[in-house]
Amino acid sequence: MPRLLILIFFLCYWFGGKGNPTLQQSKLSLVPQPVEIKVQNGIFLLSGKTMISVPVGNNEIREVAKLFADELASVSGKKLEITSGETKQAIEFKLNTQANPVLGDEGYTLSVSKRNISISANKPAGLFYGAQTLLQMVPPVSTTAPIAIAAVQITDYPRFAWRGLMLDVSRHFFTKNEVKRYIDQMSKYKYNIFHWHLTDNQGWRIEIKGLPRLTEVGAWRVPRTGSFGAFAPPAEGEENTDGGFYTQDDIREIVKYAQDRFVTIVPEIDVPGHSLAFIASYPESSCTQRQYPVNAGFGTDADVVLCAGNEDNFKKLEIVFSEVASLFPCKYIHIGGDEADKAFWKKCPQCQERMKAENLKNEEELQSYFIKRVSKILAANGKKLIGWDEILEGGLADDATVMSWRGTEGGNTAAKTGHHVIMTPNQYCYLDHTQGENVIERYGILFCCFMRMREAYKFEPTEGVDNPSYVLGGQGNLWTEMVPNYRRAEYMTWPRALALAETLWSPKADRSWDEFVPRVEAQFPRFDQAEVNYATSIYDPDIAMVKVENDELKIVFTPEIKGLDIYYSFDCTFPDKFYPKYQDKPIDIPKGASEIWAISYRNGKPIGRLLVIRLDELKARMGK
Ligand SMILES: [Zn+2]
Structure with missing residues (x-):
């Protein structure tokens, strides 16, 4: 595919258009957030033919590269070869010949250009962490199509040992x-x-x-x-x-x-x-x-x-x-x-x-x-x-x-x-x-x-x-x-x-x-792919009963994250998006109600779990 076309498709994808359905685009959603990220123009196309390059005779670096290659294979389906020879279009692991004092023992620089990807560090630990960052730039989808990695320059090191x-x-x-x-x-x-x-x-x-x-x-x-x-x-x-x-x-x-x-x-x-x-x-x-x-x-x-x-x-x-x-x-x-x-x-x-x-x-x-x-x-x-x-x-x-x-x-x-x-x-x-x-x-x-x-x-x-x-x-x-x-x-x-x-x-x-929240959510499909169990509790609001003027009892929801719509019912039926929506102010409890049911939606789709809670339990919590 001509380079220009790839770039156009990339831009479409980047701005939310449909783009090329076979080209997997990575987006930067990293945890933990690196110290410095400079987004640059262009992409690196990672294909099954991309080589991983390591220095001759350094087993420790080869081990880091091998762990990276194995993980990349399980994330993307691409099995890359590791070489010590000269190569173009490679993912390169190298130690700094002169230590970069900013990086310490665990820091790294990760540079993605359209020609290659380079991870350098003072110590192998830094290379390992650079590799983890790069892996988070690869979409968790097994694919035979090339993967576009956005050009970027990252300098990163930990705050605590x-x-x-x-x-x-x-x-x-x-x-x-x-x-x-x-x-x-x-x-x-x-x-x-x-x-x-x-x-x-x-x-x-x-x-x-x-x-x-x-x-x-x-x-x-x-x-x-x-x-x-x-x-x-x-x-x-x-x-x-x-x-x-x-x-x-x-x-x-x-x-x-x-x-x-x-x-x-x-x-x-x-x-x-x-x-x-x-x-x-x-x-x-x-x-x-x-x-x-x-x-x-x-x-x-x-x-x-x-x-x-x-x-x-x-x-x-x-x-x-x-x-x-x-x-x-x-x-x-x-x-x-x-x-x-x-x-x-x-x-x-x-x-x-x-x-x-x-x-x-x-x-x-x-x-x-x-x-x-x-x-x-x-x-x-x-x-x-x-x-x-x-x-x-x-x-x-x-x-x-x-x-x-x-x-x-x-x-x-x-x-x-x-x-x-x-x-x-x-x-x-x-x-x-x-x-x-x-x-x-x-x-x-x-x-x-x-x-x-x-x-x-x-x-x-x-x-x-x-x-x-x-x-x-x-x-x-x-x-x-x-x-x-x-x-x-x-x-x-x-x-x-x-x-x-x-x-x-x-x-x-x-x-x-x-x-931080969207970067966390970007890890969820990674957890899914790796079959790691995780909690989606951030989507479920806290529910509380509060006393307002005249000693009247009402219900309030406290969401953990922004951008959720909470729908609720008092009649023991499942609240879909045509039910009453929480408007960020205490809600009245209808006469005779014994339970409240509530669930979070985002963009019109349920995202939280159904919360069913007895009102007497909410009342009992008030005293605590
Ligand atoms: Zn004793």
């Missing part, structure tokens, strides 16, 4: 392949830390060869389904058939898989609290030394804290942490340290004895003593300690890094004293919180907490921190009490993790919710 997601595999176990899939998906949005919550009261998930009972016993529990927290304890003689764990070979395989995608895995072994799986395996390790079952999610009076007076526990932890240290190349190990109930320590002669011997004034100082002992074990294995902000209580171990989850105050305190901090305040970062109207989302963590994506997008990791240079970055956390399967894990993560990805990567000044 720590861009994490945490997955809890204790409350529910996720298989090796599911964990890989999670890591693969997060790496597409330039996350670089996978925090792996491997142990808790509901299961011990990592093989420790020196303490085999941890997985023989601690990885298994009675099967229960439904609403976590309301499960029945084991019946007499009931078998523990639910659970699973990762062998050390599995761990090595996942670590390598993550490394290939420039994701560092931070393992978490949660002590001294959250240790029931450990205690179920070795009953002598708790203060009461009673035999408890691994918890499946039932109420319990179990002693879930390791005894701080029992010297043998520290010997066991030496075994655990030396094996963990040898499996994970990351310089950090997360030791939890959160929510350790001190009640059993108060009643335990061994713990009290320890406090006397070590001159500790209270149980908070005993917690601090415990963490410092663990910190020494980590140091002996060449690792640094990270803990939840409870590790501040009773005095912080030297060199410890704090993960601030109960708001940002703990993080601020730690940063003030020169400790590194990762911000993960629950109101912006907890992916187990419900993300939309509760009548549809239902089971968030313990029915208590809400976090719409709009809220997540407000997260600012350095807000309220006096010493912001100590903030390494931030992290989204997916606790899985209410996440019984992998599809649900994806649903809770996406698209909210896009908001966090952008906060952690893109310049603060560029953040704009209204401008």
Whole structure:
């Protein structure tokens, strides 16, 4: 086809005309938003004959190029060859011969002209991120037609070095392949830390060869389904058939898989609290030394804290942490340290004895003593300690890094004293919180907490921190009490993790919710193509009952995004677009109505889900 014609078709497509039906045009809808984009004239035509060019003899770059080629094939159907020879019309990966200081270790430049596409960086990580950006410029449609990539010059690098997601595999176990899939998906949005919550009261998930009972016993529990927290304890003689764990070979395989995608895995072994799986395996390790079952999610009076007076526990932890240290190349190990109930320590002669011997004034100082002992074990294995902000209580171990989850105050305190901090305040970062109207989302963590994506997008990791240079970055956390399967894990993560990805990567000044939303929506067909489950909760408004003058009750809708039309009914029939439309002011409740039904439309088509909610439920919410 003559070049001029292609250009005309391209312009038609670009401006919303029909254009050439066989030419797939890319549009820039990138998440996270790059630092600088200069749109230029022209297009690069990507065809099945386009080559991928890498430098001779650099295996790491070839690996990046191969991952790109594989992903491009699954996105577009085009399988490109990788070459080290001279080539025209190529996608070129190259390292800068002289480091570009602006880019750092993870930045890149991506240049698309009509002749070629070039990704350059100081380090292979930058090439990987450049490739992710380029992949988002390719429409998620398998096609034999050439793909037009708009000419552009992008310079990009991250705002924070720590861009994490945490997955809890204790409350529910996720298989090796599911964990890989999670890591693969997060790496597409330039996350670089996978925090792996491997142990808790509901299961011990990592093989420790020196303490085999941890997985023989601690990885298994009675099967229960439904609403976590309301499960029945084991019946007499009931078998523990639910659970699973990762062998050390599995761990090595996942670590390598993550490394290939420039994701560092931070393992978490949660002590001294959250240790029931450990205690179920070795009953002598708790203060009461009673035999408890691994918890499946039932109420319990179990002693879930390791005894701080029992010297043998520290010997066991030496075994655990030396094996963990040898499996994970990351310089950090997360030791939890959160929510350790001190009640059993108060009643335990061994713990009290320890406090006397070590001159500790209270149980908070005993917690601090415990963490410092663990910190020494980590140091002996060449690792640094990270803990939840409870590790501040009773005095912080030297060199410890704090993960601030109960708001940002703990993080601020730690940063003030020169400790590194990762911000993960629950109101912006907890992916187990419900993300939309509760009548549809239902089971968030313990029915208590809400976090719409709009809220997540407000997260600012350095807000309220006096010493912001100590903030390494931030992290989204997916606790899985209410996440019984992998599809649900994806649903809770996406698209909210896009908001966090952008906060952690893109310049603060560029953040704009209204401008972010269409870029998020552009990811939905990518999720569909990759068969990743995701929430469309942004289309479902919140519904509330409000009291207006004369104590009259009315209904208001609060949409999360602009441009939606909300149609509703009070007569228990499906509201199509000929029903009453919400006009941004409180609506009257007709006499005798018991339910409201509502659904969002955009451009005359339903886009939200049908919300059906009882008026007495709305009334009950008013009091809360
Ligand atoms: Zn004790």
